[in-house]
Amino acid sequence: MAKYWHSVTLEPDYCNGCTHCLDGCPTEAIRIVNGKAKIIDERCIDCGECLKVCPYHAKGALSDSLDILKKFKYTVALPAISLYGQFSIGYDLNKVLNTFLHLGFDDVYDVGYAAEILSDYQKKVIKEDDKLHISTYCPAITRLIQIRYQDLIDNIVKLESPMEVAARLMRKKIMKEKNFKSEEIGIFYISQCPAKITSARVPIGIEKSCVDGSLAIDKLYTKIIKLYDEIEVEKDILKSSSKGYNWGRVGGQSFSMGIDNYIAVDGIAEVISVLDNIEMGKLPKLNFFEGYACVGGCVGGPLNVENSFVAKNRIRKLSQVAKEKNDIVLSDYPKEIIEWNQEIKGSDVMKLDNDFNKAIKKMAKIEKIFQKLPKINCGACGAPTCHAFAEDIVKGKTTIDKCVVLNNKKRRKTNESI
Amino acid sequence: MNSFITNNDGIVLKYVVGNDDFSIVGEVSSKIKNVLKQLNIDNKLIRRVSIATYEAEVNVAIHSLGGYIEVTITENEIKIKIRDNGPGIKDTKLAMEKGYSTASNKARELGFGAGMGLPNMKRCSDEFKIESKFGEYTELNMKFIK
Numbered sequence A: 001m002a003k004y005w006h007s008v009t010l011e012p013d014y015c016n017g018c019t020h021c022l023d024g025c026p027t028e029a030i031r032i033v034n035g036k037a038k039i040i041d042e043r044c045i046d047c048g049e050c051l052k053v054c055p056y057h058a059k060g061a062l063s064d065s066l067d068i069l070k071k072f073k074y075t076v077a078l079p080a081i082s083l084y085g086q087f088s089i090g091y092d093l094n095k096v097l098n099t100f101l102h103l104g105f106d107d108v109y110d111v112g113y114a115a116e117i118l119s120d121y122q123k124k125v126i127k128e129d130d131k132l133h134i135s136t137y138c139p140a141i142t143r144l145i146q147i148r149y150q151d152l153i154d155n156i157v158k159l160e161s162p163m164e165v166a167a168r169l170m171r172k173k174i175m176k177e178k179n180f181k182s183e184e185i186g187i188f189y190i191s192q193c194p195a196k197i198t199s200a201r202v203p204i205g206i207e208k209s210c211v212d213g214s215l216a217i218d219k220l221y222t223k224i225i226k227l228y229d230e231i232e233v234e235k236d237i238l239k240s241s242s243k244g245y246n247w248g249r250v251g252g253q254s255f256s257m258g259i260d261n262y263i264a265v266d267g268i269a270e271v272i273s274v275l276d277n278i279e280m281g282k283l284p285k286l287n288f289f290e291g292y293a294c295v296g297g298c299v300g301g302p303l304n305v306e307n308s309f310v311a312k313n314r315i316r317k318l319s320q321v322a323k324e325k326n327d328i329v330l331s332d333y334p335k336e337i338i339e340w341n342q343e344i345k346g347s348d349v350m351k352l353d354n355d356f357n358k359a360i361k362k363m364a365k366i367e368k369i370f371q372k373l374p375k376i377n378c379g380a381c382g383a384p385t386c387h388a389f390a391e392d393i394v395k396g397k398t399t400i401d402k403c404v405v406l407n408n409k410k411r412r413k414t415n416e417s418i
Numbered sequence B: 001m002n003s004f005i006t007n008n009d010g011i012v013l014k015y016v017v018g019n020d021d022f023s024i025v026g027e028v029s030s031k032i033k034n035v036l037k038q039l040n041i042d043n044k045l046i047r048r049v050s051i052a053t054y055e056a057e058v059n060v061a062i063h064s065l066g067g068y069i070e071v072t073i074t075e076n077e078i079k080i081k082i083r084d085n086g087p088g089i090k091d092t093k094l095a096m097e098k099g100y101s102t103a104s105n106k107a108r109e110l111g112f113g114a115g116m117g118l119p120n121m122k123r124c125s126d127e128f129k130i131e132s133k134f135g136e137y138t139e140l141n142m143k144f145i146k
């Protein structure tokens, strides 16, 4: 497996080089090179911000198609919890889950139930230590921390996502009950976002994901709606209570754990601002941080179809109606199923050099160049800011003659002298 | 950054801190933090510097008439100097006491005024000096050993 693989990709044919995507990228991962946007792999966290703002739909999320099911003897769908917010109230969600059996899957598991297991498990972890615990539910935020907030890596809760836990439970169950070999079983996440698709391929905290691939919600949605009217319910699949549903929206984890001393933040810019505050010691007594790249939490995932506020409201209503069940016995779920087993490492991409003296020299060069630049962050050079442009020059990735404002000035001067 | 100087040992960064805009308090500390991250300085050290600089920046913004923060980064240490244009502190020993605060109601509403800023700076730094002339200035010097 390559070191970097990203679900977020760019379709150069559609890209107009318009610079819309440059500004919003939280890790300054995009450059416009020869009139086309380019993503710097080692910086991208798959947050999907660029995808949301592109007016030409030049950016997309790589996902699998239903054809992949043919490769396996027994297949399972794991629909994202935020799928529950994509249907108006009145839809029978158990019937919605049953439509997957007609899409070609042999079985479906309610990921919301895995979230309930994790609610109880995570609560136990948090209660054991009153330090700050940072949720890893949104992989884009975990990757952001690896790149930009390395001193917070120790605060990360090293637990799997509901998706992964669900996949592990299902694989075990099918191997045992149906006698299939592991490689004959295909488990697929029905995804609301590219970050989850990436983390099923290139996971954090574990060597290999138990998920074999991901299909995007928006690509299946019309099929699901159609099937819903045609099919009969075959199975009881839905198991979620209020605790499970809530993981679909910001604040839901804290709600489900019934804890008090938490902060829940949605939208990548706000997450960055709060993480900055945490680093500067502004929130000293905080016990839990749940942050989401998307507005509203996972209901705001870019591969969902419904407006995130509408979907979030539905999740709220669902969780009110569903009441809370507490039927989970934690001892049924050993550590191997729930916890990460690998170290979480920081990334070096934001560092100028690992050698302090070299880094200082580079920084001095960057500042010298930066002082010459117009500091208007116009993006015409292809970099998101004049400062990032100066950094790119020193890294040898571009040249100062790409600055159109400086060039114009020079031209004006020569014109005047003529 | 308002000025940037390199010399043989390392670099000196200087930032102006105003006293009229609460909404941007913390921006300078944030910038300093990002510079330290680029220089591959130890995370735990960055954390200490960030907390101390932030507290100092807040104090300049809410208690003073404005000033500047100067950061010197060398191979072995980080020095932070914060100097403002008054009004100064009458009794610096009292100001250093945990819980002592003269913060306004407005500042308290925003969550400042626990009287913990200066003690926190002292706790986070390896060397801490406070100097003030009432009616003139306050100057803090902190040293962090790498």
Ligand SMILES: Nc1ncnc2c1ncn2[C@@H]1O[C@H](COP(=O)(O)OP(=O)(O)OP(=O)(O)O)[C@@H](O)[C@H]1O
Pocket (backbone or CB within 6 Å): B055, B059, B060, B063, B064, B084, B086, B087, B088, B089, B095, B096, B100, B101, B102, B103, B111, B112, B113, B114, B115, B116, B117, B118, B119, B138
């Ligand atoms: N730069 C300064 N200029 C003038 N007075 C200051 C300055 N810094 C601190 N003081 C005085 O010292 C007191 C204590 O400062 P300290 O930072 O410890 O607490 P605080 O700012 O009042 O509250 P907190 O920092 O917990 O929000 C302040 O209330 C203020 O009276």
Ligand code: SF4
Pocket (backbone or CB within 6 Å): A008, A024, A025, A026, A027, A028, A029, A030, A039, A043, A044, A045, A046, A047, A048, A049, A050, A051
């Ligand atoms: S997905 Fe996010 S991190 Fe990656 S290039 Fe787009 S905006 Fe940047």
Ligand code: SF4
Pocket (backbone or CB within 6 Å): A046, A047, A048, A137, A138, A139, A140, A141, A192, A193, A194, A195, A196, A292, A293, A294, A297, A298, A299, A300, A301, A302
């Ligand atoms: S908030 Fe949820 S939907 Fe959005 S990127 Fe993170 S995990 Fe994906």
Ligand SMILES: [Mg+2]
Pocket (backbone or CB within 6 Å): B055, B058, B059, B113, B116, B117, B118
């Ligand atoms: Mg203070």
